[in-house]
Amino acid sequence: MGRPKALVRDGTGRPWVDLAVATLLDGGCDDVVVVLGAAAREARLLIADRPAVRSTVAAHWASGLGSSLVAGIDAVTSAGDGVDAVLVSLVDLPDLPAAAVRRVLGPSAHRVSAARQATYAGRPGHPVLLGRKHWAPLVAGLRAVGDDPTRADRGAGSYLRSVGAEQVACDDLWDGRDHDRLPDPVQ
Template identity: 50%
Template sequence: MRLPVTGVLLAAGAGRRMGMPKALVRAADDTPWVELGTRALLDGGCSEVVVVLGAAAGTARDSVPDHVGVRTVVAPDWATGPGASLAAGLRALDGETVACVSLVDLPTLPVAVVRRVLARVDGPDVLCRAVFGGRPGHPVLVGPAHRAALVEAVTSDPTDRVAGAWLRRDGVVGVDCADLWDGVDRDRPDRSDPSPVE
């Protein structure tokens, strides 16, 4: 039987290059990026989504969709680095759930990419990620067999590069999605794309 998959949307950062926390950013049509990211994960096949907040969490909660399958957690130590947010999200999951990790600064993440990555769920030891022309990206699937080790790694050093290095060391498998999307995150205001790609 296929394991359940829970989306983990990381939306805790201060967004210094954006000029504001990305959990507060809205597309040109006024849709919050948090809503776009959550919708892509749900429509792509996740049974629920955990949105990880940090910077401006009180205000950002208003942007999280009011949906039975969506809940929020706050990473109290989010400012120490993205690993702290990832750890908070992974700790919020039930034992046999596969984590499908994505970022709030991917507002145009196509549902088709999520579906392609989720199609690789084949057991508790699944470990794979979307790649775009050989460049690693998101979503990232982390099976329950790997979650504790990844949490330990990013907790010991929550800086930006630790999770990627851990994934490579532990044999993450790439899922080519370059035909579906460019995989580029939007970390500056002038790179924001207002509409999601289906």
């Protein structure tokens, strides 16, 4: 990409990070924690000021996806606001529809024990819902990977497979592809 994805803007000039926040809120999330890494100071300025949005920095963001996920879960648990579940998404999904967020969130009953993952044409993707009961074992596993340089950090994928996360088909809503190239500039 050539620069931090949190600094990228869509073809109209809107920051991807702001699009992601808006999609999560429009999709039914009550609050959003934005986890920043590279260029955190600059990226924080691109997040629209909303009462339901806060940010945190993943100190070890360069080590992989897992460190960002741990930082986000740590931010939620340290706030102590009785959250039952977190919905995880990525900044490089500027086309993610709010309908996919709503579908993965599903009914609020039993969210504390839920593990759900969006799929697109059978491929696992985002968003991912993790109920509170999954946070401690997931974080412990991610920290173990981070402490072992022989193991690749692949985020929550192996954990989701090990617990049999519910696969939520969203391919009728979108293709699920992340963006690894800069968008064309506005003409």
